[in-house]
Amino acid sequence: MKHLMHSAAVLAFSAPAVLADATIPQGFESARMTSAEVNLHYVRDGGPGETVILMHGWPQTWASWVEVMPLLSADYDVIAVDLRGVGQSDKPEGGYDKTTMATDIMALMDELDISSANIVGHDIGGMTAFAFASQFPEATTTVTIIDVPIPGTPTFDAISVDPRAWHFAFHAAQGNIPEVLTAGREAFYYGAFLQKFDAGAGGITETEIAITVDAYSDPQTAAAGFNWYRAFAQDAEDNKAFMETRLEMPVLGLNAGRLSPVPYVRDMLAPLATTVEGRAFDSGHWIAETRPEELSATLDDFFKRH
Template identity: 40%
Template sequence: MTFPSLKSLVGKSLAGKPIAGKLAAAAFVAIVSTAAPAAAQPATTTVAAQATGDAELVASLPGFRNADVTVNGVKLHYVIGGQGSPVILLPGWPETWWSWHKIMPELARTHTVIALDIRGMGQSDKPADGYEKKRLASDVHELVKALGYAKVDVVGHDIGSMVAFAYAANYPDATGKVVMLDVPHPDAELAKWPLLPTAGTFGDRIDEDHAYAWWFAFHQVKGLPEDLLAGRQDIEQRWFFRYLMKDESKIDARDRAVYAAAYAGRDAIRAGNAWYQAFPQDIIDDGTYATLGMPVLALGGPGYVWLKTTLERKATDLTAYKIAESGHFIAEEQPEKALKYITDFLK
C-alpha cells in the first residue's frame, strides 16, 4: 500500500462517496500506456530464471525454516529462526515475508524471528473474506498462541503496519512493543483523501508534500484489476517501486522476481486488493480502539508525517524517526538503519 502525506491531504474530502471504479481504472491504464515500450511487457523471462520459491529463499538464510499453521480456518505460511524473545514481522503490499530478509539474520541473533505471510499473501491461504485488519490481527494472535507465546513484539510495514496496530489495539496484554514502518492504521482522515492530484505535483517519483495515492481507489474495484493484471502484475509493481523508492536498485532482480511470482495469479491479485477494500470497515473499527499504552516506534520514509501525526493521537508512548535517504520500502532500502532503530527499541 502506501500513503499520502501529508499536508496536501489534510482537510480535503471525498464527501463520503466511493471513488468511481472507471476513473481509477482509467488512471491505471494511463500510467501503463505511458510507460516506455521496454517496460510495458511483463518480465517473464527474468521471473522464470529466478529461484522464487520459499524453499530456495529460506535456504539463503541460515538458521531459518519454513512452517505452516492453520488458524481461524486459514493456513498461514511463516519463516522462523533465531533465539530469544519473539518478534513477529508483518509485510505489506506488493511483497511477502521476503521483504524482511535483509534484517532477519541479524535480528535473529537476539530474538526468535517469525516473518509471516498474512492472510492472502504468498503461500498463505487466500479466502474470500476476512481481510479487515482486525481479522488479520486475530490470525496473528492465534499464531502467537499456537507457537506457545503469551506476549510478542510486533513489527509491521505498510499493510503489515496496519495489522501491527490492530494487534496491539485488540490484544494489548499479548503485545510487548510495536514498530510501524511508514503507514498508520486507517482512520477517519483516510476518507478525506482527494480523488485528483494537486496540479503540477504528480510524476513518476513521489512528491512527499503532495503524494497521490490513486491506487487506493483502483484497488477498490472488484474483478477489473484481475482482468488487467493477471500475468502482467510486474508492470504495476515496477511503477510503484520507481514511484516510491529513492534507489530502485535496493530491490534487485531476484526480489522483483519473488514479488512478481507471488502476485501472478488472479487469486493473489484479488486477495491483495481485499486488504484495501477492507479500509471502510477498518475505519469503523479504528473508532472503537483505545489509545495504545505500550511503547510504539514509528519509522517513516515518504509517509513519515502521516504516520507520526496519526500516532501522536493514538499512542501515549511514541518514538518517531524519519529515515534519511529512504523511500517507502525502508527495510530493503535502508536495512542497517532500520535494524539499528528496531534492535535498540526492542532491547
C-alpha cells in the same frame, strides 16, 4: 543483497523461476500453521530472547524482510509471516479487514505458545499491527508501524485523496476491475509500482521484483491483495472504535523520508498512544530493503529500551 537501479526495460521481463524463489536466511526454517481456521506460512529462526513478528505490505511477501531477519536473529526469536491470502498462507474468499487479519497473527502465537511479541508491520502489515495491538494489548510487548496511514485517522483521510495515492481507489474498485486490468501484465504493473515507490533510493532489485511477480501472478493472491484495500472502509470503522482507548504499550512510528520528510507516522500515532517515538529514513517506501542495517538497529534499540 546488492541494491540495483533499473531502467524501464526491466518492467517488461517475465519472472523466471530461478529468481522467484526467496532464499531463506541461514538458521531460519519455513513452516505452516496447522490448527487455525486460516493457517499462515511463516519463516522462523527460534532464536533467543523476545519474539519479533514481522508483517509485510502490498505487494510483498515474508521475503521483504529477508535482509532484516538475520540482523535481528542473534538476540530475538524472529518470525516473518505471509499474511492471509499471500504465498503459502491460506487464501479464503473473505476476512481481509485488518481486525480479522490480526486474529490470524494471534492464532499463530497461540499455536506456537508465544504469550507476547514485538509486533512490526510495514504498509498493510502496519495496519494489521495497529489492529493487533488494539485487540490484543496483553500479547503486544511493543508495536512498530512503518510507512502507512491508519484508516480512520485524519492522516489517512488526507493521504487517500492525494493523487500520489491513486492506487488506494484503483485497488478498492469493485467488479474485479483491478484483477482484470492487471492479469497478464503482472511484470509491468508490480515492477512499475515497486520502482515508483522506491523513490530513486535503489532498494528494489530484479530478484525482489521477481518474487512479487511470482507471488501475485496467482489470481487468488492478486484478489486478496486488492481485497486488503477494499476493506479500508471497514478498517476505518473498526479503528475508530479502537481509538477510544489509547495504546499503552510502547509505539514506534517509522516512515520513508524521501516520500514524506517529516515523521508523519509518529505524529499520526501520537494522539492514539501514551508512548510514541518515531523517525523518517532516507529511503523510499521499501525501508527494509533499502536500509536494512539502519532499520534493524532502530528496532533493536527500541525493543531493548522497552
